[in-house]
Amino acid sequence: MRFMVIMYPGPAAETGVLPDEKLLAEMGKFNEEMVKAGVLLAGEGLHPTSKGARIRFPKGGKPVVSDGPFAEAKEIVGGFWMIQVKNREEAIEWMRRCPASGGEMIELRQVFESEEFAPSDPTGELRAQEQRLREQVAAKK
Structure with a gap:
């Protein structure tokens, strides 16, 4: 957590x-x-x-x-x-x-974790987008 x-x-x-x-x-x-x-x-x-x-x-x-x-x-x-x-x-x-x-x-x-948004994101597209953004931010460090 x-x-x-x-x-x-x-x-x-x-x-x-x-x-x-x-x-x-x-x-x-x-x-x-x-x-x-x-x-x-x-x-x-x-x-x-x-x-x-x-x-x-x-x-x-x-x-x-x-x-x-x-x-x-x-x-x-x-x-x-x-x-x-x-x-x-x-x-x-x-x-x-x-x-x-x-x-x-x-x-x-x-802090909310992305999986907690599953009921509002049934396709998983928004959570996948968030994961991509996190990876992009981490890559820039």
Whole structure:
């Protein structure tokens, strides 16, 4: 099972100030443990929303682009991991070990696997297309 792990670092993330060396070292160690265990597929930190944009799609209208920062957002995503584990409980156990500081929060969301879409794709054509695209992306790495 794959899980998207979303880090909500709290309001300090919006300042653009990077974590201190100690926290970066602890996070690096944590990430290294996940790599050695074969759990970590990807993971990155994100710049503050002041460097981002949102694109809203109103019904019947054209997409609307809003530049950051996003003051109305109560919980800003600060980074993510993509992990592959046996089950939800294993994902939770890994993330309990995260060297997060006070006020931070992590959300786990299971990623849909292509076979779960079988009822909506009786011919299998859409799942085959997705597999081809994944192979093309992997080949470009």
